[in-house]
Amino acid sequence: MSAAPNEIAQSWSEGVVLKRDLLSTVERGRFGAPRGNAVMRRIDQVPWWSFALARHLFARERRALAVAGKLGIAPTLLYSGRRVLVRSWIEGLPLHLAKPHGDGAYFQSAKAALHTLHRAGICHNDLAKEQNWLRGADGRAYLMDFQLASQFRRRNWLFRIAAYEDLRHLLKHKQRYLPEAVTPAERRILARKSVLTRVWMATGKKLYYAITRGLFRFTDREGGGRRLVHDAPLIAARLKTHPAVRESVVVAFPDRRAGTGLYAFVEAAPGLSEERLREFIASGSLPRPPEHLQLIDELPRRATGEVRSEILQLIAMNQVDLIDTLVANERERSLVGRIVAQRRNLRDRFSF
Secondary structure (H helix, E strand, C coil), rough: CCCHHHHHHHCCEEEEEECCCCCCCEEEEEEECCEEEEEECCCCCCCCHHHHHHHHHHHHHHHHHHCCCCCCCCEEEECCCCCCCEECCCCEHHHHHHHHCHHHHHHHHHHHHHHCCCCCCCCCCCCCCCHHHHEEEECCCEECCCCCCEEEECCHHHHHHHHHHHHHHHHHHHHHCHHHHHHHCHHHHHHHHCHHHHHHHCCHHHHHHHHHHCCCCCCCCCCCCCEEEEEEHHHHHHHHHHCEEEEEEEEEEEEEECCEEEEEEEEECCCCCCHHHHHHHHCCCCCCCCCEEEEEEEEEECCCCCHHHHHHHHHHCCCHHHHHHHHCHHHHHHHHHHHHHHHCCCCCCCCC
């Protein structure tokens, strides 16, 4: 485990990696005296060739959090240094894991939070990503990750366009999780992109993809990168061809050393060993095998039969304290408890 930056070494402890890429490392840990849950973003370990962009995005987030964190809609900025910042921890789940189907109160809260942010002269500019919306343990919406945020002194035409796009992206999430509550006025917003957005999609977006997907190798919204997009489906498909395997799910997790790791959860018949299954994977001429492979007798599923991959994702990331709100009943609680007890990713563990 790499040490915390020197400037906060005495105040920071027990980190678990939440995200790691070429622009920063984000860790969850404890900060201050007495120690309280917090999140640290550090750019002291990024490559030299991406440092200029990393520093620019870091500065934007620092400025935005200094304002938004005081509004009750975003994490509070606890520490601000040249290459590290620490923000408060908000108990909850990102939208892609919380999946708030039918939760009208959440989307009312999200719209109110967005209006509060805009009244403060800040536009987020990255709300298409579900992981930048948090559903707090209190049921309210919170905004995360302000690296692309813009601050405006006046509500000029550029501000109005950016605010409009923030709202349009929120409505896209509402349309997915609460389609019956989308109003006629909201449908008109969803159907009409701003002029700048249309120009951007026709021109600048191609350059953006060339840089992010080519140079920085960002290939998905969840942060799993090429391994999640390209390797994981091949590994999952290979596993399912084994006669003793009933189902397999492969998820990505941030790794302090490798950047991104893959974790395979395999529902298999009794008698199959992990060693034999790894040999089976290796015989298939696949890309790198998953860093972690866990055999279990039963995967958690919804009533429809769909595997609850959001629970498996949290287990792979060692964020097991966040699972409780997702558990549907006592039977599922017992099942998930057995999976957690036997989890393989023990490199970065957080003492809850």
